[in-house]
Amino acid sequence: MRSDIKKVNERSVEAFREFADPIKHAARELLWLPEAKSLREKKKGYLKYFTLPGKWAWDIFFFERNGILEKQGRGFPHVRFCDNNRESYATAKRLLGNTVGKRGNFEDVVLNGRKEFWDGFPYDLYNLDFCGTCLPDEQPPFSDTFEAITTIIENHVSRRHFPFSLLLTMKALADETNMVAQEELKANIETNRADACFADQINEAIPDTERFVRANFADFILISIAKIICHLAKAHCDVEIRNRAKYPRQNGAYFITKFVFAFRGREQRSLRIASPMYASNVLEAVALNNVMTIDQSCISREIKRSHGELVEYVKSKYEEVV
Amino acid sequence: MPTVSIRVSKKILADVSSGIYRTPANALKEIVSNAFDAGAHRVYISTNAPYFDTFTCEDDGEGISPEDFKKIMQRIGSSAKRSRGTISPKTGRPIIGKIGIGLLSVAQICNRFAVISKRKGTSTYFHATVDLKQFEEIEHEKGYKEGAGAIDLGTYEIEEGLTDEVGRDRHYTKIIMEEIKKGFTTKLVEEKTKTNFTITQKAKSSESFGDFIESIKNKKFNEISQYDQLIWELGLLCPVEYVDGGPLPDNGILRREISRLKEYDFKVIVDGYEIRKPLKFPTDTRLVTEGPDFKTYPYISFKEKVDGSELRFTGYVFHQRTKVQPAELQGMLIRIKGIGVGSYDRTFMHYPKAEGPMFSQLTGEIYVEEGLEEALNIDRNSFNEMHKHYLRLQEYLWDFLGGEDGVFKDIRGRSKERREKDHAAQSEMELRRFLGIIGRIEGLSINVNRDLKREDVPFTYDNRRKTVTFHAHPFWARSRAERAMQEKVVLAISAAKSGASTVEDFEKKILQLLSRGK
Numbered sequence: 001m002r003s004d005i006k007k008v009n010e011r012s013v014e015a016f017r018e019f020a021d022p023i024k025h026a027a028r029e030l031l032w033l034p035e036a037k038s039l040r041e042k043k044k045g046y047l048k049y050f051t052l053p054g055k056w057a058w059d060i061f062f063f064e065r066n067g068i069l070e071k072q073g074r075g076f077p078h079v080r081f082c083d084n085n086r087e088s089y090a091t092a093k094r095l096l097g098n099t100v101g102k103r104g105n106f107e108d109v110v111l112n113g114r115k116e117f118w119d120g121f122p123y124d125l126y127n128l129d130f131c132g133t134c135l136p137d138e139q140p141p142f143s144d145t146f147e148a149i150t151t152i153i154e155n156h157v158s159r160r161h162f163p164f165s166l167l168l169t170m171k172a173l174a175d176e177t178n179m180v181a182q183e184e185l186k187a188n189i190e191t192n193r194a195d196a197c198f199a200d201q202i203n204e205a206i207p208d209t210e211r212f213v214r215a216n217f218a219d220f221i222l223i224s225i226a227k228i229i230c231h232l233a234k235a236h237c238d239v240e241i242r243n244r245a246k247y248p249r250q251n252g253a254y255f256i257t258k259f260v261f262a263f264r265g266r267e268q269r270s271l272r273i274a275s276p277m278y279a280s281n282v283l284e285a286v287a288l289n290n291v292m293t294i295d296q297s298c299i300s301r302e303i304k305r306s307h308g309e310l311v312e313y314v315k316s317k318y319e320e321v322v
Numbered sequence: 323m324p325t326v327s328i329r330v331s332k333k334i335l336a337d338v339s340s341g342i343y344r345t346p347a348n349a350l351k352e353i354v355s356n357a358f359d360a361g362a363h364r365v366y367i368s369t370n371a372p373y374f375d376t377f378t379c380e381d382d383g384e385g386i387s388p389e390d391f392k393k394i395m396q397r398i399g400s401s402a403k404r405s406r407g408t409i410s411p412k413t414g415r416p417i418i419g420k421i422g423i424g425l426l427s428v429a430q431i432c433n434r435f436a437v438i439s440k441r442k443g444t445s446t447y448f449h450a451t452v453d454l455k456q457f458e459e460i461e462h463e464k465g466y467k468e469g470a471g472a473i474d475l476g477t478y479e480i481e482e483g484l485t486d487e488v489g490r491d492r493h494y495t496k497i498i499m500e501e502i503k504k505g506f507t508t509k510l511v512e513e514k515t516k517t518n519f520t521i522t523q524k525a526k527s528s529e530s531f532g533d534f535i536e537s538i539k540n541k542k543f544n545e546i547s548q549y550d551q552l553i554w555e556l557g558l559l560c561p562v563e564y565v566d567g568g569p570l571p572d573n574g575i576l577r578r579e580i581s582r583l584k585e586y587d588f589k590v591i592v593d594g595y596e597i598r599k600p601l602k603f604p605t606d607t608r609l610v611t612e613g614p615d616f617k618t619y620p621y622i623s624f625k626e627k628v629d630g631s632e633l634r635f636t637g638y639v640f641h642q643r644t645k646v647q648p649a650e651l652q653g654m655l656i657r658i659k660g661i662g663v664g665s666y667d668r669t670f671m672h673y674p675k676a677e678g679p680m681f682s683q684l685t686g687e688i689y690v691e692e693g694l695e696e697a698l699n700i701d702r703n704s705f706n707e708m709h710k711h712y713l714r715l716q717e718y719l720w721d722f723l724g725g726e727d728g729v730f731k732d733i734r735g736r737s738k739e740r741r742e743k744d745h746a747a748q749s750e751m752e753l754r755r756f757l758g759i760i761g762r763i764e765g766l767s768i769n770v771n772r773d774l775k776r777e778d779v780p781f782t783y784d785n786r787r788k789t790v791t792f793h794a795h796p797f798w799a800r801s802r803a804e805r806a807m808q809e810k811v812v813l814a815i816s817a818a819k820s821g822a823s824t825v826e827d828f829e830k831k832i833l834q835l836l837s838r839g840k
Contacts, residue, residue, distance in 0.1 A: 091380065
């Protein structure tokens with residue numbers, strides 16, 4: 001059996017390849033940047049940012065170069081990050097100077113009240129770029145990840161800090177996704193099907209849930225995760241699914257799925273299960289025609305250029321050391 | 323993955339338990355020393371300020387093999403000492419210390435750490451996770467403190483043959499320290515608010531170490547935060563370059579030392595700061611703008627066989643008329659192969675005589691190139707003061723300071739000279755004032771010359787040119803004050819003589835002038 005360290009190490013190498021990939025960069029340009037820019041415009045200033053940057057902190061440098069994040073001499077004063085992998089954490093810390101970080105996983109950092117996260121709370125933009133799935137086998141069906149996201153949303157409400165956005169990335173691979181969770185999500189689709197509000201759209205998009213999940217696991221994740229987030233938010237605030245995308249990995253063995261959610265405050269809290277906003281969110285989640293599939297054709301000359309520049313920039317940060 | 327015990331000799335453990343590192347910087351310095359020995363050019367330290375919950379250190383040295391790591395962990399402190407006085411053939415640097423001691427310093431900082439290292443020329447690396455026992459646990463173990471031998475310090479797990487994304491060309495060692503010991507961080511954490519305001523906004527947002535030093539320059543040490551002290555002290559102790567323009571006003575005599583540090587190309591970056599030796603003398607800039615009142619003494623250079631082994635060092639002593647600030651720079655700092663030992667010794671190795679304020683006006687560094695290492699205590703921050711090399715260095719320093727042509731005598735001489743100069747300037751001012759009085763009362767303008775050629779008269783007066791010339795003559799008092807009075811009388815006589823028509827008139831004028839000129 002492979003050791004934990006070995007597993008973490010393999011993931012780290014894989015993540016490095018993933019981060020440096022032009023397809024991933026296209027996703028940064030096409031999904032993340034427009035959202036970050038619009039948020040920056042609304043806030044009229046640099047954003048407060050929380051991220052899981054991985055070893056080389058690509059996203060931080062990407063947003064820095066695009067004027068989203070403020071860089072002061074030694075680091076990023078309004079950025080906080082965490083990384084569970086000791087080696088990645090050390091390298092990210094080195095690259096990011098005196099930017100505050102926490103060696104630990106996202107769920108622990110949020111749910112166990114770690115100062116490194118909560119002292120900087122609330123943030124304008126969260127980037128939860130997971131290498132794996134948000135519904136792992138080793139966790140309960142409603143995973144700690146969603147527990148943590150719920151905690152964040154609730155605290156935004158209590159601090160009345162809106163708008164804020166969430167960039168979520170996760171792997172869509174059936175074998176690595178909690179079976180109980182999968183069953184619950186399927187059952188949830190069936191429940192929606194039984195609801196007159198959604199029946200037509202569900203029947204059109206997913207005539208047969210089992211077959212749909214087997215054939216289009218990535219789409220199943222794109223629908224289900226979007227629905228979960230909207231469900232988590234519905235009692236507290238309004239949420240908008242701003243964007244969703246997928247791209248294949250390892251010749252289609254699995255997909256990376258990406259989500260952009262924008263949260264807005266609500267004047268009066270409503271605990272109605274199907275608020276008008278929620279209902280439209282479910283319809284939006286089920287509609288797959290708005291999901292972007294990122295492939296080579298998306299890599300425009302402009303994206304290619306900006307990718308090349310980012311790679312050079314990150315490398316130069318690294319070369320300063322080695 | 324098997325769990326392996328870490329053994330440490332009891333003697334060393336006793337030292338560890340008493341907390342051998344006086345300051346956080348002293349402990350971190352050992353890790354930096356290891357990186358220096360490993361040929362690193364860049365060392366990145368992160369404290370995760372203001373939380374100080376995880377410390378990381380990453381260097382680009384040649385790395386350590388898993389076999390060597392295991393050997394060290396088998397028996398910390400008894401690991402083969404690198405041969406004394408050696409220079410690394412690869413880097414041309416002196417080899418500073420023991421890897422085991424470096425790891426021991428990590429044990430002082432935290433209860434758990436990971437070492438990740440990749441050797442030059444290999445494609446794989448290892449990752450070891452070390453768990454150390456709480457000292458209280460060890461204390462309860464039977465046989466602790468009894469006799470020689472070793473005791474379990476904790477355990478480690480090691481995973482070898484891992485691959486990374488950077489390939490064969492890269493080599494490094496990363497140390498990730500977690501569960502930081504309370505004693506180590508309590509002060510740092512408690513003072514986190516202080517950290518935020520002691521350094522100026524400019525320094526906070528700047529990556530220039532110069533700005534940092536500038537912002538704390540005129541502060542006393544108790545006015546700056548523990549964190550700022552950590553950065554400052556680490557700069558002081560590590561074999562990094564001096565701040566620009568430091569340490570001396572004229573670095574001519576330190577040319578070799580400075581270029582050696584440059585050649586090492588060794589940079590330590592702490593939380594984004596590239597730290598430097600924070601030394602730039604004189605620390606009182608008035609001493610530069612208001613006329614130099616400082617001195618660098620002749621370069622120290624010593625080489626001798628002491629008790630059969632070589633002791634070789636160089637260094638400098640610098641004096642400034644006002645106190646050296648911060649007070650932590652007063653005294654002598656001994657560096658062994660570039661690494662500072664402890665802190666500045668304000669007693670000048672227990673100098674036996676009281677020299678009053680002169681102690682606070684002196685600073686200096688001794689660069690030991692060969693020897694003295696044996697005299698280092700296990701903490702590597704203090705000396706066995708009975709060691710022959712220590713005693714010889716002490717003797718040399720005392721003589722350098724207090725000998726016949728020593729520093730203290732010179733300072734006294736310069737001080738006397740300065741006093742005389744000050745007095746002379748004051749007398750001259752007095753004289754000018756008196757000439758003004760003569761001008762106002764007598765309407766007379768008298769010129770004064772000083773002709774130091776010996777004459778048989780103390781002064782001459784040229785009535786036509788209205789000029790008084792003072793000559794060197796035994797008539798003049800040695801005391802500046804008395805002489806000033808004498809000169810006034812002479813001027814009064816000359817002025818009265820030139821304007822008086824009768825003896826009574828002459829007496830009246832003299833009395834009038836002298837009473838006004840008191």
